[in-house]
Each structure stands twice: as structure tokens, then as C-alpha cells.
Amino acid sequence: MEDETIYQSGPDHNLLGITDLTAINVEEAKGIAKAEVYLFTKHDLDEQINISLLLKLHHMAFGHLYEWAGQWRKVQVIFGNITPPASKNVLHLLYQFLDNLNFKIGIIRTEGDLVETLAYAHYQFIYIHPFMNGNGRMSRLITNLVALKQGYAPVLLGHRRGINRPLYIAAMRAADEGNMEPLKNLIREDLHLLECGFDQRSDYRDDLCAGDVLRFEGHVGVN
Secondary structure, eight states, X not given: OOSOOSOOOOGGGSTXXXXXXXXXXXXXXXXXXXXXXXXXXXXXXXSOOOHHHHHHHHHHHHTTTOTTTTSBOOSOOOBTTBOOOOGGGHHHHHHHHHHHXXXXXXXXXXXXXXXXXXXXXXXXXXXXXXXXXXXXXXXXXXXXXXXXXXXXXXXXOOOTTSTTHHHHHHHHHHHHTTOOHHHHHHHHHHOOBOSSOOOTTSTXXXXXXXXXXXXXXXXXXXX
16 A cells, blocks of 8 residues: 555645646645644644544645645545545544554563564555545654654555655555564664754754754655
């Protein structure tokens, strides 16, 4: 499974009237960067991940572009050999996913536990495909939120022009067949602790860990 749906909002569907697909991609990536910085600097990392947060992040990332931002998909999507769950089952599956994810986060004791949880978060969200589009980017947001909760820097997975993109696609396809090891290996290779002491309670948290924030902000336009 790759992190795309077969649905693509063409130029006629965006709220800004952009006619260039590359420009649309840049706007989408800017929105994701905004949501990432929010998670890094404003969101309470002690809170469990919930439905409201997912909707908020999706709208924050795509609301300036699409009317459907922050709304669950209402149609069936198919990509490759994978058919995600029917739209009527999305909300129920998301609640199950979040229950499992928050439980897994709560029992993380080792880096191996974290890698397994990150792989679960990333793949399972994309499989459910709750939104019309932007599921791959949202999955990376959730993956990185889990990493941040454990004091780790964002994990760079599957950037469209990144050198590891073919490896990422191969790993996701292996996960489709039930083999999560390639995806876990990619995560393990990129996983590292934050480069500075991170304390969200600090009045200066917007300036903390700037290098780690820029680590994903710098990929605007290529996600």
C-alpha cells in the first residue's frame, strides 16, 4: 500500500483557484508543516490521541485549500490491489485504532516497543484511509506525534522525492502482505532522540529544538 488514494483534487476543486498541480502540492505541504509545528510547540503531548485532534490537524493542514478538509470521506477508494474499508465503517475503525494506539503508547518501555508502535500507527491509519485525501501526510503526522511523546525527533518516511521513497513504497507493500519488518527497519534507521532538552512547559518552547522542527519544515513542497 502506498500513501495515496485514487482521488486527487484537481485544480478546479481547490479553494484558492490554483491551476498548477505543483503549486497545489506546495500549499498542501505548507499546511502540513503548520500542523507539525503546532504539534511540536502547542499541543499537550500528555493528552491521548483522539478523534477531535485528527479532525483538527486535517483541517489545519488542508482547510485553506479544500472544502472537505476535516471531514471523513464519504466514498469508497481503491488503489493498487488494496480496497480500504467502506466509508460507513471509518469512524468505528478509527475509534478502535485510537484505543489500540493509545494502549500501545502507554506500554512502551524500549526503543523496540516504540518502533513497533510507530509502524502500527503509520500503516494502520493509511489502511483505514479516513479522509478523502492527505492520508499519507496525516499518517506521518500521527507517527511523529507518537515519536515526540517519547522524546524522539520526527521520523522522515516516504517523502516523494527522498532517496528512500522506493524503499518506503516497498516496505508499505510488504506490510500489505503482513510483513511489517521492512517498515520497522526504515523507522529504526531514522529514529533518534531530540537534539535538545524538550520541555513544552517552557515559555520559550517555540524556540526549542529548532533543528528538529526544521528537519521536517525543510521538506515543504516535496512531501
